[in-house]
Amino acid sequence: MLNLLRKSLSLEIENFISLFKTGTAVKFTKSAFVQARKKVKPEVFERLSDLLLNEFYSDNDPAIKLWKGFRLLAVDGSRITLPITKELKAIYGESKNQTNTVLVQARCSVIYDVLNMYVLDGNLGALN
Numbered sequence: 001m002l003n004l005l006r007k008s009l010s011l012e013i014e015n016f017i018s019l020f021k022t023g024t025a026v027k028f029t030k031s032a033f034v035q036a037r038k039k040v041k042p043e044v045f046e047r048l049s050d051l052l053l054n055e056f057y058s059d060n061d062p063a064i065k066l067w068k069g070f071r072l073l074a075v076d077g078s079r080i081t082l083p084i085t086k087e088l089k090a091i092y093g094e095s096k097n098q099t100n101t102v103l104v105q106a107r108c109s110v111i112y113d114v115l116n117m118y119v120l121d122g123n124l125g126a127l128n
Contacts, residue, residue: 009033010106023050053118065115073120079127 017027058066066072082088082104086101092106110122119127 049119052121056116056118067115072114073111073118074114075109075111077107079105080108081105093128095127100104 006012013028013033030053040061064071082092084104088104092104094102095105096102105127106124107127108122108124110120111120113120
């Protein structure tokens with residue numbers, strides 16, 4: 001379930017389960033899926049990304065696309081508005097817009113391998 005969801009959650013779960021072909025009818029609800037997903041630590045995705053990138057960039061020279069012998073990288077950054085919670089306020093602080101509405105915002109940046117279409121790293125931090 002690492003792909004982008006394009007259908008309803010129920011259909012995506014059904015399609016995912018069909019990949020295993022266990023011979024037994026496995027069913028679980030959307031609620032069970034969402035509850036289980038909440039238990040997955042974010043570090044899992046960071047580790048998976050590191051493993052995939054290391055695998056791609058080592059012992060794979062013919063497949064790595066280069067521009068004049070170099071990797072072509074792009075960096076982009078932006079501000080994102082986060083939900084207003086006590087935890088996020090403590091981490092990222094508060095900011096106000098023109099109407100003095102309180103917002104919780106963070107600065108994000110991503111470095112991207114343009115030719116090979118891989119995100120190499122990303123960062124989310126406080127504005128100040």
